[in-house]
Amino acid sequence: MLLVKRILRLALPSIATFSSMTLTGMLVLIIVGRLGAAAIAVVGISNILLYNTWALFAGVNESINYLVSQNVGEGRIADGNERMQIALVLSLALDAGWVAVSFTLPHSILEWLGANSVLVRAGTEYLTIRMLTFAFSMFTNLFFAYMRAVGDTRTPMLISLTTNALLIVLTYGLTYGVAGWRGMGLPGAAWSMFCTEALGLALSAAVYFGPYHKRFATRIWHSMALSHVRLILQESGKLSVMELSMSLGMLVFTACITRLGTVPVAANEIALNILSLGFMPANGFGAAATICVGQEVGASRPLVARKVGAYTAGMGLLFMALFSVFLWVFAASVARVYTSDLVVSALAVSLIHIASFIQLFDGGGIILAGGLRGIGDTTFLFRMALVQNWVIFIPLTLLLTLVFHFGQTGAWVALCTLIVLIGVTNALRYWRLDWRQVASRSTVGECVVPVSLI
Secondary structure (H helix, E strand, C coil): CHHHHHHHHHHHHHHHHHHHHHHHHHHHHHHHHCCCHHHHHHHHHHHHHHHHHHHHHHHHHHHHHHHHHHHHHHCCHHHHHHHHHHHHHHHHHHHHHHHHHHHHCHHHHHHHCCCCHHHHHHHHHHHHHHHHHHHHHHHHHHHHHHHHHCCCCHHHHHHHHHHHHHHHHHHHHHHHCCCCCCCCCHHHHHHHHHHHHHHHHHHHHHHHHCHHHHHHCCCCCCCCCHHHHHHHHHHHHHHHHHHHHHHHHHHHHHHHHHCCCHHHHHHHHHHHHHHHHHHHHHHHHHHHHHHHHHHHHHCCCHHHHHHHHHHHHHHHHHHHHHHHHHHHHHHHHHHHHHCCCHHHHHHHHHHHHHHHCCHHHHHHHHHHHHHHHHHCCHHHHHHHHHHHHHHHHHHHHHHHHHHCCCHHHHHHHHHHHHHHHHHHHHHHHHHHECHHHCCCHHHHCCCCCCCCEC
């Protein structure tokens, strides 16, 4: 019972955080959707692009998350702070380059993705602002990763709830106007994200350099050891390539559907947006798995780490099973909330029904990946992402859509195949590892996890 309470204490605030982000995304899409199918399509294309952007930099956050959690288990928070400091400096350098890209490439990016002239005209300004907004998100995500690593999932939840509530209000006001002001249309929705992400960064930095300094001495400057710099770069690189492989697969997936026209793009965005609801419990329990497993490994209790990861996966799968039933039963009702276009709604429902069958594989893969990150098994996750996406998912998507012309159905069959493969391979890896030999990255140097199987 104590183990269950510990998992829920970490997972539930994380679920609330991801839920607020996802539900806010849904509400924003509903608000913007009243501008028409072209607006929905622009938001969908931009979301996929920003997902790829997040993946490009996600390795820094994910490496800090599991490395600092291990340091917490070891009682060596100073090492964790040094690693966080390295990550902040690295993110600052990456952020400078990203801002330059944000001012120059949005128009060309939309054309490269295959968007028609209507979508390019409607989306260039929106995408520019969204890209600039990510300059704030990069640091906010990093602060959240540190907070979760030390076992504080409540603060990210509170910051997310605050900024997301404000985002809904601002999106409506800046898009459609208030008190006689006509509003800004689609760009107004982007500016609302810009404002709220800036606020989220300010609040996160205030917590890290304020109250956290009293607990963890976060304002002390550390001389950055070359070995720690190398470790952050190595782990960040592997995890970023892993996430980028997955997101680029989704980019190809979206590009194939984009070429089918505005209605399929709009339906696909609605289906993906609703499907992302399933990520809420999965990501929440995945975050809990990383924290709990990482802290137990840091405390030299690998068998306890395996147990807590297994409990976390079981609890998360229960949530996913309930959501799968919800998707099947209420797909049509939820789709009609997004749009009054019956053609778009009907197409979205067919895609949601396909997705409802693979929720358990999706949730299991995400949660067990969190556990594997907790022990530092990043090389396995990196290699599997390359194989599953570049050898299977991307070629299968292109084959089914461009060669056999199965349209959206073919693309979603490829996506479901990928999700099942991820769930199965992560489960096999987790259960077949020799956990008795697992050790923290602070004590094993370059060796992350034993490859011998039991």
